[in-house]
Amino acid sequence: SDMSGQIPALMENTWYLLQQGGWVxxxxxxxxxxxxxxxxxxxxxxxxxxxxxxxxxxxxxxxxETLERKLLSDRRLRGVFAEVVRALSEVRPxxxxxxxxxxREVLQASGTRLNRHLSTIAVLAGAxxxxxxxxxxxxIMATFxxxxxxxxxxxxxxxxxxxxxxxxxxxxxxxxxxxxILHDQLQNRADAIESECVAGATTLIRIFSREAA
Numbered sequence: 001s002d003m004s005g006q007i008p009a010l011m012e013n014t015w016y017l018l019q020q021g022g023w024v025x026x027x028x029x030x031x032x033x034x035x036x037x038x039x040x041x042x043x044x045x046x047x048x049x050x051x052x053x054x055x056x057x058x059x060x061x062x063x064x065e066t067l068e069r070k071l072l073s074d075r076r077l078r079g080v081f082a083e084v085v086r087a088l089s090e091v092r093p094x095x096x097x098x099x100x101x102x103x104r105e106v107l108q109a110s111g112t113r114l115n116r117h118l119s120t121i122a123v124l125a126g127a128x129x130x131x132x133x134x135x136x137x138x139x140i141m142a143t144f145x146x147x148x149x150x151x152x153x154x155x156x157x158x159x160x161x162x163x164x165x166x167x168x169x170x171x172x173x174x175x176x177x178x179x180x181i182l183h184d185q186l187q188n189r190a191d192a193i194e195s196e197c198v199a200g201a202t203t204l205i206r207i208f209s210r211e212a213a
Contacts, residue, residue, distance in 0.1 A: 024135035024168050028128055032175035035124040038117045039182045046189045049079035049114065053200040056081070064092065064208045080110040080197045088204050096209040103201040110197070114190040118183060125179035132172020139165025 056074060071077055071085050087106045091098040142164065 022135070022138065022164065022168075024131055024138060025171060028131045028135075028168065028171045028175055031124045031128050031131065032179075035121055035128075035175070035179045038121050038124075039179070039186065042117055042121070042186050042190075046114075046186070046193065049193055050189075051076055051078050051081050053081050053196040057200060057203055064210060067204075067207055068092070080107075080114070080193060081200055083110060084197055084201045085204065088201070088208060092208045096205060099205045099208060103205065107194070107198060107201065111194050114194060115187075118187055118190065121179055121183045121186070125176045125183060128172045128176040128179070130172070132169045135168025135172070136165045139168065 056071060056076060068085075068089050072089065077085060083106050084103055087102045088099050091102045
């Protein structure tokens with residue numbers, strides 16, 4: 001019952017903040033929601049792409065045929081490294097140069113997919129404080145308009161513009177700070193996945209280039 005009562009109160013407070021902050025607060029709210037959507041989407045994508053490449057290649061046999069069958073039948077094989085293994089398996093009979101060329105193509109395409117939306121998160125994180133600054137300027141201008149019209153004798157009328165300026169500034173910083181940290185974490189995860197796959201592809205090419213025993 002407490003939770004059911006908190007949700008309407010939260011929605012009411014959110015609506016109040018959007019009304020007080022005007023269109024700038026609405027833009028910050030939309031930027032924050034979009035940023036968190038892309039963060040969750042990237043987090044889930046990396047979770048499906050990550051596989052323990054060192055564990056898969058631990059104790060790798062020098063026999064290409066044996067290693068290929070072992071990897072393709074391993075249930076832990078998934079994501080980018082699975083694409084690398086299948087691509088190398090297809091072109092293995094054509095020799096080392098073909099495998100190097102094919103692995104580069106796969107890794108380049110997968111790298112583009114891994115970094116997708118990361119720049120969007122960074123842009124949204126950078127835009128939120130700028131929107132907050134816009135709201136600050138709008139609030140100060142509103143305050144000066146009140147001073148021009150009514151003077152400084154009515155503090156309650158002056159408080160509206162100042163409150164809007166501070167509220168929107170705070171909202172922009174609150175939205176930007178976690179998005180910047182999460183963008184850095186997601187970028188590190190994407191780089192780690194790509195590095196593991198490059199190292200794994202190098203190992204596979206070295207083994208696949210040998211003659212089968």
